Amino acid sequence: MKGVVFKGNKKLEIKSFPDPTPSDDEVVVEIKASGMCGSDLHTYRSEIPSITIAGHEPCGVIVARGNSIPNHIAPLGARVMVHHYDGCRKCSNCLGGWTQLCDDGSTVFGRTDHGAHAHYMKVPLRTLVELPDSLSFIEGAAISCGTGTAYGAIKRISMQAGSKVAVFGQGPVGLSVTMLGVAMGVEIIAIDIDAGRLKAAGKFGATTLINSSEEDPVLRIKELTRGLGVDYAIECSGNPIASVAAVKSAKKWGTVCLVGIGKSATFDIYNDIIHKQLTLMGSWTFSISGQSDCAKFVAEKQLPIEELFTNKFTLEEAEKAYNLFDTKATGKMVLLPS
Ligand SMILES: [Zn+2]
Ligand SMILES: [Zn+2]
Known part of the structure; x- marks a missing residue:
């Protein structure tokens, strides 16, 4: 698969990676929409090159599951978002769904671990948030950070x-x-x-x-x-x-x-x-249940979240997309890997 890596000083590379395979408690999500967030520009503009795939607004469908996941949970084809953090899973913040505040330090997908500017993304089962049927993948991407x-x-x-x-x-x-x-x-x-x-x-x-x-x-x-x-x-x-x-x-x-x-x-x-x-x-982002509540609220009120987006790009167009995003002259933008 391909994934976007920020190389520092507003440069990026679309690199080849092996397709991910899930361990026991992980799933692989085929990314349908990967939102671009204002905070991605901090990393994009930084002098320090990243080694991980960017993108922390993941939304897609489950295409592979770990062996220990019961059949009725997260079935193949399920439409999901990802709460883009993981932690120790034991401290009170992790147990409350606030893994970004983990006492042992958190993993941030798209920053310290591989993110969603790729064809596939491997994540722990516990990070998944169901995407309501009436919401598009693009709307799910927005809810995964900005909205x-x-x-x-x-x-x-x-x-x-x-x-x-x-x-x-x-x-x-x-x-x-x-x-x-x-x-x-x-x-x-x-x-x-x-x-x-x-x-x-x-x-x-x-x-x-x-x-x-x-x-x-x-x-x-x-x-x-x-x-x-x-x-x-x-x-x-x-x-x-x-x-x-x-x-x-x-x-x-x-x-x-x-x-x-x-x-x-x-x-x-x-x-x-x-x-x-x-x-x-x-206020820093949201908990896992907060992300789920937000999605349900947007679905129930039929809010036009998709209208926040002014530009949509394929994964291959990532360089063009970030050049434009960097001007701050656009609304929300998204990459559509598949
Ligand atoms: Zn963000
Ligand atoms: Zn923790």
Whole structure:
């Protein structure tokens, strides 16, 4: 089979690998869709070459099973996503389905072990998450990181219906927050510097669109909320300016959730956190059951997750795909290995 390996400094190679064979508790997934995530660009741009196959948004069908897997579990042909981490399987985080937080350090598929930018991917049985029948493989890929991360953040802040929520950054994760949030009955104020992304946020149900390259989002949010601020702010861009604006835009007793990974930010702890009784938290992806819940929610509400994708490429076109993705001028992108 072929697999995409990042060679460092924005170079990649489509290399040949032996087709994987599962050990006792593993399955092999034929990858139908492998999403490209913003965090892949960190590895793509890094000077340090990878030795593993990239891609951590895997979705496909089971084509081989280990000997110890009972017949009724994960049958051949089953449509699955992969929770793209593994851990010691014994610590409390692993037992709770949060293998990315494993006390012994986690395996990250697509980073420290082979990922999904390949024809096949071998994974432990316990990482599989069923793909609901009504969802496409592409939608499953989105849920396997980007949209799942949005869902994880929403669950983390226990967002109440009827709230006002400011979503900073309307890339694939932020747009997913917008879409999921609207379906959960909150009012979304979408902030971005890109008119095209804001247009998409409006299409997905955001009631207010703020272009932060043209106006101060904090001032505008205060105007929209009688000077009080929003109930919740979710930061999905990773830009420190947006992180600070998210904290400043939240009301007293409000909650701010940082999701986007970027440079460090400096906050006014006195005025913007302590004296507002602010709850400030981080949210990193989702648990195995969170991924499953997200998929069921998207299926039940028939959310147009596939519309997040602006570009689809074959595995052989990976170089072209990452060149384009690196411009950050697109929406979500996906490789379709088979
Ligand atoms: Zn990701
Ligand atoms: Zn563990």
